[in-house]
Amino acid sequence: MAKILWVEDEARDQLIEYIGPLMRDGHTIDIAEDASEGYIRLQENDYDVVIFDLLIKAGIDFEMEEKYPGLSLLKRLFGSNETKIIEIEKVMVFTVVNDKSIVDEIHDLGIQNIQFKERMEKIMLKRYVDEILKSK
Amino acid sequence: MRKNRLEIITIILIFIFTLIISIILEPYIENLHERSLDYAQILAEIIAFVFILPQVIIQLSIISRREDVKSVFSGCIPFYLGYYLIILLILSLNCWENFSNSYWHNLIILFTYISAILLIFPYLFFLINKYSADVILRTERRNITNMIIKVSQLNNKDSNNRDPKILENEIMTAVRELRDYVIAYSERSYIFYVKGINALTETIEQSFKKGTQNIDNILIEIIEILINIGFRIENDASRLILVERVSELGLTMIKDQQNEARINLLVTRMINLLENMTINGSKAASSDTVKTLLKQIDNIVKKCIRNEPVIKIEFHLIAETYKRLCIYSMAKNYEMCARDAIENLSYLCIQSMKKIPEQASVNKICEAYKEIGVRGAEIRNEILCIQIMNRFINIIIEFKNRYPDNEIEACMASLLEFVAYFWHGWSNVPKMRIWLRKRLNRMKRENRIPHKKYFRVTQKILEVKSMMSSNIFSDFVDEYNGEQFTN
Numbered sequence: 185m186a187k188i189l190w191v192e193d194e195a196r197d198q199l200i201e202y203i204g205p206l207m208r209d210g211h212t213i214d215i216a217e218d219a220s221e222g223y224i225r226l227q228e229n230d231y232d233v234v235i236f237d238l239l240i241k242a243g244i245d246f247e248m249e250e251k252y253p254g255l256s257l258l259k260r261l262f263g264s265n266e267t268k269i270i271e272i273e274k275v276m277v278f279t280v281v282n283d284k285s286i287v288d289e290i291h292d293l294g295i296q297n298i299q300f301k302e303r304m305e306k307i308m309l310k311r312y313v314d315e316i317l318k319s320k
Numbered sequence: 321m322r323k324n325r326l327e328i329i330t331i332i333l334i335f336i337f338t339l340i341i342s343i344i345l346e347p348y349i350e351n352l353h354e355r356s357l358d359y360a361q362i363l364a365e366i367i368a369f370v371f372i373l374p375q376v377i378i379q380l381s382i383i384s385r386r387e388d389v390k391s392v393f394s395g396c397i398p399f400y401l402g403y404y405l406i407i408l409l410i411l412s413l414n415c416w417e418n419f420s421n422s423y424w425h426n427l428i429i430l431f432t433y434i435s436a437i438l439l440i441f442p443y444l445f446f447l448i449n450k451y452s453a454d455v456i457l458r459t460e461r462r463n464i465t466n467m468i469i470k471v472s473q474l475n476n477k478d479s480n481n482r483d484p485k486i487l488e489n490e491i492m493t494a495v496r497e498l499r500d501y502v503i504a505y506s507e508r509s510y511i512f513y514v515k516g517i518n519a520l521t522e523t524i525e526q527s528f529k530k531g532t533q534n535i536d537n538i539l540i541e542i543i544e545i546l547i548n549i550g551f552r553i554e555n556d557a558s559r560l561i562l563v564e565r566v567s568e569l570g571l572t573m574i575k576d577q578q579n580e581a582r583i584n585l586l587v588t589r590m591i592n593l594l595e596n597m598t599i600n601g602s603k604a605a606s607s608d609t610v611k612t613l614l615k616q617i618d619n620i621v622k623k624c625i626r627n628e629p630v631i632k633i634e635f636h637l638i639a640e641t642y643k644r645l646c647i648y649s650m651a652k653n654y655e656m657c658a659r660d661a662i663e664n665l666s667y668l669c670i671q672s673m674k675k676i677p678e679q680a681s682v683n684k685i686c687e688a689y690k691e692i693g694v695r696g697a698e699i700r701n702e703i704l705c706i707q708i709m710n711r712f713i714n715i716i717i718e719f720k721n722r723y724p725d726n727e728i729e730a731c732m733a734s735l736l737e738f739v740a741y742f743w744h745g746w747s748n749v750p751k752m753r754i755w756l757r758k759r760l761n762r763m764k765r766e767n768r769i770p771h772k773k774y775f776r777v778t779q780k781i782l783e784v785k786s787m788m789s790s791n792i793f794s795d796f797v798d799e800y801n802g803e804q805f806t807n
Contacts, residue, residue: 185762187714196656207706210759212714214663224626228671 185210186232186317191222191254192278193240199301205310218243219257226261226269233316234270235309238279238286252281255289262293273319276312330442331403338438342430346423363437404443407435467498468519488538495523499545503552513558520546521569528573528586536582543590550597556606563594563609567616574623580631587624588634591617595641599648607654614645614660621664625671635672636681639665643688647695650704658704662692666711670718682719686712686734693738697745702752705742709759712738717767732774733781737789739771740796757800 188211192199195215203213214229216222220243226234238254254277262272276297277290290298299312409415410432502516524539543566550562570587598605598613605613621638624631646661669685689712696704716731739756746752760771775797782790 185710185713185766196660200656204703207703207710208755210710210713210762212666212710214667224622228674 185212186313187211187229188213188233188235188313189216189222189225189229189231190214190235191216191219191240191257192235192237193217194237201306202309205307206313209310209314211313217241219253220244222257223260231270231274233274233276233313235276235278235313238277238281252286254279255286258290258293258295262295274316276316278309278312334435334438334442335403338431338434341434342427345430346426363433403435404439407432407439463501467494467501468515470494491523491527492538492541495520495542495545499549503549514561517546517549517562517565521565524569525572528582529576536585539586540589543586543593547593547597550594551601553601554603556603556609559597559601559605560609560612563598563613563616566590566594567613567620570616570620571623574620574627574631583624583631584633587620588637591620591638591641595644599644604652607649607652607657610645610649610652610654610657611660614642614657614664617641618660618664618667621668625668625675630675632676632679635668635676635679636684639668639681639685639688642668643692646692650692650695650699650701655701655704658692658696658701659707662689662704662707662711665689665692666715669715673718673722677723682715683730683734686715686731689715690734690738694741697738697741700745705745705752706755708738709742709756713759713763713767713769716769717763720767720769728769729774729777730781732769732771733778736771736774736778737782737793740789740793743796743800744792 188206190203190213192215195203196217206213214225214231216225218241222236222240222243225231236254236258238252240254240257242253242256258275258277261270262268262275272294275295276299277295278299278301280301282300282302287298297312297316299308410428415428415432498516498519502513502520520542524542527539527542528536546562546566550559553559553562567590570590573583573586594613594617598609617638620633621635624633642661642665646658646665649655649657649661665685665688669680669682672680673682689708693705693708693712696708712735716728716735719726719731720728739760742756743753746756764770764772779790779793779797782793
């Protein structure tokens, strides 16, 4: 039974189907709809798995210059000068952005687990989460 | 609807009246000079074209989008217009030529001419009626504009030097006058409705900022007036605006951070009124309205909890609000809203445990989850039952870990009561019962909360609380232990 944070603005509507299999496994899934909310939630709680989208809204308290607020959030969390509030092994990027330069930037932050949403079965998110939980 | 009814009755009366006159006059038609019939036809056609054609053009053209033009001409559609068009068609095509039988031939001629002439009177009646309504509307608009200006002026800086008592009276009088207009405009003019709501909320906002605790009762009264508007209006879109505007007001009050007691008094009452309006309004609130309200309450809760120091509002009342909104959403089949409410309730509980343990009211929240869960089991919504179960267990684990000295019996009793209803609700779905059993066993294994240990105490609590729950629980325990034994 894991606590999962999903930083995703479409998790409550278009992507809701991905949540069902995770719930059936007994997990609790918190949803942060923007980068700002995601950052605060990570400070408020300890999560076993954190799933990030890149194309999300910035949110009211989060200033950023990036095209992808999700990437800015990752930089704030895992940039070289930042104090880590979450272990990198618990992190997965789940996005439609399949751009090599962006992928390289994420890899440079130390995050290896990047999954693309394209044509993905609804059960796949649960499988990725299971892999992260097993590797712990 | 009342207007349409009047129209239909008028048309039916004219139809019957015309038919009777036609039948009475039919034997005398041979004596009429042929030229008189020609004149009658021309007259009927002129009337039809002069009065009906502009109607058709206005209704179908772009002009009809203009509210004022539309309001003048909307008095006699669609029934009246339809009837008149049929008469016009019969006149233009001389349809009576098709009737060989002279009785029917004469009857249809008389009926058409008389109809064409008689229909002009209700048309004029509708037109004059509508025109005078439009004149009233224009006058009211001037009045509402003046009132909005008046209310705004009461809020500006000149009012600082006035006697607070007089100012309060002036504000209340202006607000009450404005309320009646806002209600009237909620169904008629979107722009004026929004302006009215904004004027009222700004009044509260400004008065809150400038005022002291003395003015709060007045402010609550204005909030009640606002919610009263929500109760009366039937248009859900207008109600949604009210929910958004009033809850934004709550956020502004919190940001202002003047006085915790004042914020608590106003914000809690405001949320309670909004919930009441959404659930008990004259017309059922849409899922959009419920979703927006849940989102706004969540924003208010987060703003209070994340503030340093935490702004203490009556979180246990907010938890009750979440519960009622969740049960309402389940009844209306708004599954997404119910999911949001369950999640929000969990956030409220866990964060209050962390930041304001003296106000956490975990037992009450567990009781709320139980009530939601029982409803979820009754409507047999699989995903909601699973979500409640996970969140419920999560809260108990958090409670146990944070306060190891505290007893979790009451929480476990609520959980197990829900579990019994869950078990009972899915009696013919083994898959769900297996899931439930696995979930409880995982709680025992991973979190060291042996659920069976609490069976006896739960039974005792339920025997006092509810006979029905006690029986359901007793059956559950028998079946659960029995099934496990056979397995």
